[in-house]
Amino acid sequence: CTNSDPWGASGTEMSEIASKTYQHSSNMEIMGQIWLRMEDKSNWRHVYKALALLEYCIINGSPNVAAEARDRKFDLRAC
Numbered sequence: 001c002t003n004s005d006p007w008g009a010s011g012t013e014m015s016e017i018a019s020k021t022y023q024h025s026s027n028m029e030i031m032g033q034i035w036l037r038m039e040d041k042s043n044w045r046h047v048y049k050a051l052a053l054l055e056y057c058i059i060n061g062s063p064n065v066a067a068e069a070r071d072r073k074f075d076l077r078a079c
Contacts, residue, residue, distance in 0.1 A: 002037040002049040009049065014056045021061035030057070031068055035075065 001009035001017060020026040034057075037050035057065045069076065 001053050002033065002046055004043060004045050006045075008052065014053060016054065018057045018061035021057055021065050027062060028065055029070065031065065035072070038075070 001013055012058040017030060021030055034050045034054050040046040054065070054069060057069075060071055
């Protein structure tokens with residue numbers, strides 16, 4: 001979902017990822033990848049797609065996603 005392709009992820013892919021945020025180990029992996037992609041300032045598409053995926057997961061995923069985003073709001077402002 002956060003690759004360099006010029007098109008965005010499908011709703012099905014994002015929905016599948018959001019549903020996996022309810023599993024602790026998957027949530028840690030997903031959030032780790034999102035934060036890693038947001039730090040990739042050399043490729044704006046990675047940052048943009050990571051933000052889009054984070055927004056989708058906040059709305060449709062585990063409440064832990066929103067809590068982590070709230071805890072890292074200063075990291076989000078740097079994007």
